[in-house]
Each structure stands twice: as structure tokens, then as C-alpha cells.
Amino acid sequence: MTAGQTVASPRAADRASxxxxxxxxxxxxxxxxxxxxxxxxRLPDLRADLHVRDAAIGLILSAFTVGSITGLSAASTLLARLGGRGALRSLLLLVALGLAVIGAGAGIAHEIILVVLGFAAVGFGIGALDVSINVEGAEVERAYGTTLMPLMHAAWSAGAVVGAATGAACAALGVSLQAQFLAEAVLLALAAGIATRAVPDAVPAEATGERLPLAQRLRTWASGWTDLRLLLIGLVMLGVELGEGSANNWLTLAVRDEHHQREAVAALFFVAFAAGETIARVVGGPLVDRVGRVRAVRATTAAGVVGMLLFILAAPAWLVLIGTVLWAVGVSMGFPLGMSAAAESGPNPAARVSVVASIGYVANLAGPPVVGALSQAFGLLDALWLVLVLMAVAFVVSGALHRDEPARTP
Known part of the structure; x- marks a missing residue:
């Protein structure tokens, strides 16, 4: 939502707000x-509660993927109808409801269909929330006049660490899945009500007029897929998200099986990756303000290419560790800065963010299975050459993330 797209915006009324x-x-x-x-x-507990096998768990989790992609497509309409505050609050409450349904469906009713519906609801909420918070984050950046998106995405990364640690702790302490998920649903609902109070309730201008026909709204969203600059931004995000998703799924196994390290050591390599990515995002904002968005992405993706070369080719463990950290730096900035660039690249920021977010989601969700399939034929380290090549492509096309000069207001 740019300046010309909001009605009576109270944004930046004062520094405190x-x-x-x-x-x-x-x-x-x-x-x-x-x-x-x-x-x-908690997936082992989910499998036990539902009395199913791993293949069924994979199908259940696919409901989250389908819901996420649907939510990405619907985010623009939700923002237009509900405004910033209403959209964020409603989506977080939907996620809380989905968590409650998963907990009740698995631990109380033992019904697969309820768990599937719960994951679909969480997926829809997270997909639409991802677009909404990035649109809001881009507006905050413009209001501040400084780069903040990497720090906000660092909050997502830190939250992921907290969520995984909470699940692991509950599993270790014997807390039932339904108790954990129901408690988290209540806490999330409370947090949604409190946190979103400070989000301005500005409504995009297109929401004040008569609602456009569905076919016309679909054409508006689809037009984003014909925008060359938007697709190049998506290509940057494709490379870095494939790099991140591949690390999340295959880094530990590659360190253990291909670099012949013990499981505990391999786990520490993944910790180093997660820490490197989070720290890079925390310090990334000042770097972007100093050197610019394009140079920052070029520098980080170049570091990622070097890091993956070391990870694939190096033999000493310390050199592989350096490669792991550089790999993490390489995937740290492309997604948040790509979101910022997409939001300011033209009219209807939510729809434009939805396009590039869809590309990033596909890379993160579909890329790791592709790497796994290639590893069956060529070995895991050789399969990672695909990731390296796409990260190099992200380096080449990162000029698409240039910052547009804001229109001068009379």
C-alpha cells in the first residue's frame, strides 16, 4: 500500500506511534x-496419535502447503477488505484456531480429517500473513526512511528457533501434543489481540469502491506474472530460498554422510547455519543503508556461492564450517530485500508481494525434494551444485532489486 493507495492514513502521526x-x-x-x-x-507424536505411517504424515503436511499457496493468492483481497490491523489480527486468530484443531483432532478425536483441516487453516493463515506482514513492513521502512526488513525477518528466524525449542522441550518433558497445541493456540490468540493494536487500520483505496468482479481481480493478480522486473526479483528469491530450504533439509545429512562427521557435530553445523543467517539479518539493515540494496544482495549471494563451493569441495571440517557460515550469509538477505523491492515496484503492493512470495515458497517447499531426487543419482554433495548455480543466477539478476525514487508529493 503506497501513499496513493490508502484512505486517511494515520501512519507516522508521531514517532512513538x-x-x-x-x-x-x-x-x-x-x-x-x-x-x-x-x-x-512433535511429528512422531502426531504419527502415534493418528496411528499412521510416514507416508500419511507427508500427505497430511501437504495440506499446509496447499493452504499456504491459497493464502498467498488471497492476501491482497484480505488486506483490501480488512485493512492492515484487521488482516493481521484475523490471520493470526485463524492460525490459532488451526493449531487448536490440530491438537484436538490428533490427541482427543484421533481424526485425520480434523488434522488435515487444521493444517490447511494454519497454512492459509501463514501464507496470507506472510504477504501482509511484508506489505506492512515495507510501509514501516518507508515511514522510517531506513532499511528494517532484514531485522524483521530475523525476528521470524528467531521465532522459528523458539518454536522448535518449545516443541522439543514439550516432547522431552512428556507434554501431550494436544496440551501443547491448545495452550499455544490460546497464547497466540492473546498475542494477536495485543500486538496488532499498534498496527494502523488504514484501508487500501480500492476497498472503498465497489468490489471488482472475480475475473477482473484474477486478471489483476495474474498481470504481475508478466512483469519482467517482478519475475527477476522472484528469480533472486528462487535462488536464496532454494539455498535456505536445501540447508534446512540436507545440510545435517551432508555433513554426517558426505563429510563423515558424527551426528552431534553435524547438528552443530546446522546451528552454525541458523545463527549465521539470523546474525546476518540483524546487521543487514545498516549494511543496506550504507551500500544499497543491490550491492548488499550481490555481496551476500557472492558469499553464498563461495560458501557452497567450500561446502561441496572442501575436506577439512573447519573449512566446511566456514563454507556453512558463508552459505548462511548467502541466503540471508535476498528474501527480505526482495519483498521490499516487490512492494515498491508498482501499484497494488500486496498482489506484487504475493507473486514473488509464491516463487519463494515454491523454491523452499519443492526444491529440497528435487535435491533429494538428484542425490539418488549423483550423491548429495553433487546434487547441491544445482543450488549453487541458482544462487549464482540470483547474484547476476540482483540488479532488479534497485530502489525506486519515491514520487514527490506537492
Whole structure:
């Protein structure tokens, strides 16, 4: 939502309200990160509660993917209808409801269909929330006049660590899945009500007129897929998100099997990756303000290419560790800065963010299985060459993330 797209915007009315708005959006990022990582450690319990096998768990989790993609497509309409505050609050409450349904469906009713519906609801909420918080974050950046999106995405990363740690702790302490998920649903609902109070309730101008026919709204969204610059931004996000998703799924196994390290050591390599990515995002904002968005993405993706070369080719463990950290730096900035660039690249920021977010989601969700399939034929380290090549492509086309000069207001 740019300046010409809001009705009676109260944004940046004073510095205090602007700061509250900033931290409210950052909190929403953190809540999203907590949610998407909380069930990973509980999948064995979910499988036991439902009396199913791993293949069925994979199908159940696909409901989250389908819901996420649907939510990405619907985010623009939700923002137009509900405004910033209403959209964020409603989506977080939907996620809380989905978590409650998962907990009740698995631990109380033992019904697969309820769990599927719960994951679909969480997926829809997270997908639409991802677009909404990035649109809000881009507006906060413009109001502040400084780069803040990497720090906000660092909050998502930190939230993911908290969510995974919470799930692991509950599993270790013997807390039932339904108790954990129901408690988290209540806490998330309360946090949604509190955090979103500081988000301005500005409504995009297109929501004040008569609602456009469905076919016309679909054409408006689809037109984003014909915008060359938007597709190049998506290509940057494709490379870095494939790099992040591949690390999340395959880094530990590659260190253990291909670099012949013990499981505990391999786990520490993944910790180093997660820490490197989070720290890079925390310090990334000042870097962007100093050197610019394009140079920052070029520098980080170049570091990622070097890091992956070391990870694939190096033999000493210390050199592989350096490669791991550089790999993490390489994937740290492309997604948040790509979101900022997409939001300011033209009219209807929510629809434009939805396009590039869809590309990033596909890379993160579909890329790791592709790497796994290639590893069956060529080995895991050789399969990672695909990730390296796409990260190099992201380096080449990163000029698409240039910052547009804001229109001068009379």
C-alpha cells in the first residue's frame, strides 16, 4: 500500500506511534516463525496419535502447503477488505484456531480429517500473513526512511528457533501434543489481540469502491506474472530460498554422510547455519543503508556461492564450517530485500508481494525434494551444485532489486 493507495492514513502521526507500529509488525513476524516450526519436533507424536505411517504424515503436511499457496493468492483481497490491523489480527486468530484443531483432532478425536483441516487453516493463515506482514513492513521502512526488513525477518528466524525449542522441550518433558497445541493456540490468540493494536487500520483505496468482479481481480493478480522486473526479483528469491530450504533439509545429512562427521557435530553445523543467517539479518539493515540494496544482495549471494563451493569441495571440517557460515550469509538477505523491492515496484503492493512470495515458497517447499531426487543419482554433495548455480543466477539478476525514487508529493 503506497501513499496513493490508502484512505486517511494515520501512519507516522508521531514517532512513538511509528515505533509501536514497527514493533507490532516485528512481533507478527516472530509469531509466524514460532508457529511454522512448532510441530516439527512433535511429528512422531502426531504419527502415534493418528496411528499412521510416514507416508500419511507427508500427505497430511501437504495440506499446509496447499493452504499456504491459497493464502498467498488471497492476501491482497484480505488486506483490501480488512485493512492492515484487521488482516493481521484475523490471520493470526485463524492460525490459532488451526493449531487448536490440530491438537484436538490428533490427541482427543484421533481424526485425520480434523488434522488435515487444521493444517490447511494454519497454512492459509501463514501464507496470507506472510504477504501482509511484508506489505506492512515495507510501509514501516518507508515511514522510517531506513532499511528494517532484514531485522524483521530475523525476528521470524528467531521465532522459528523458539518454536522448535518449545516443541522439543514439550516432547522431552512428556507434554501431550494436544496440551501443547491448545495452550499455544490460546497464547497466540492473546498475542494477536495485543500486538496488532499498534498496527494502523488504514484501508487500501480500492476497498472503498465497489468490489471488482472475480475475473477482473484474477486478471489483476495474474498481470504481475508478466512483469519482467517482478519475475527477476522472484528469480533472486528462487535462488536464496532454494539455498535456505536445501540447508534446512540436507545440510545435517551432508555433513554426517558426505563429510563423515558424527551426528552431534553435524547438528552443530546446522546451528552454525541458523545463527549465521539470523546474525546476518540483524546487521543487514545498516549494511543496506550504507551500500544499497543491490550491492548488499550481490555481496551476500557472492558469499553464498563461495560458501557452497567450500561446502561441496572442501575436506577439512573447519573449512566446511566456514563454507556453512558463508552459505548462511548467502541466503540471508535476498528474501527480505526482495519483498521490499516487490512492494515498491508498482501499484497494488500486496498482489506484487504475493507473486514473488509464491516463487519463494515454491523454491523452499519443492526444491529440497528435487535435491533429494538428484542425490539418488549423483550423491548429495553433487546434487547441491544445482543450488549453487541458482544462487549464482540470483547474484547476476540482483540488479532488479534497485530502489525506486519515491514520487514527490506537492
Amino acid at each position: 511509528l515505533a509501536r507500529w514497527r514493533w507490532a509488525v516485528t512481533a507478527a513476524f516472530a509469531l509466524g516463525g514460532i508457529t511454522v516450526s512448532t510441530w516439527g519436533p
